[in-house]
Amino acid sequence: GLFITVQDPYGEGMIPVARMRGDYFELDPATGHLVGSRTRVRFELGMKLRVRVAKSDPFSGHVDFDLLGTA
Numbered sequence: 416g417l418f419i420t421v422q423d424p425y426g427e428g429m430i431p432v433a434r435m436r437g438d439y440f441e442l443d444p445a446t447g448h449l450v451g452s453r454t455r456v457r458f459e460l461g462m463k464l465r466v467r468v469a470k471s472d473p474f475s476g477h478v479d480f481d482l483l484g485t486a
Contacts, residue, residue, distance in 0.1 A: 417449060417458055419480060428478030435482055
């Protein structure tokens with residue numbers, strides 16, 4: 416999946432690959448990018464994304480996000 420940092424308000428979490436719809440995403444070991452096998456969409460370090468909280472566990476601090484698009 417994608418580990419992300421939200422700027423305002425600050426937080427961290429993950430977009431699990433299973434929640435990323437519309438394509439099958441795989442890690443490109445040469446670049447470290449997550450790449451869509453059909454669309455060739457690439458996610459790279461430092462990329463700005465639009466997300467929303469999908470679920471959170473206040474006891475463990477774990478947060479999962481849904482991907483809404485690129486910023």
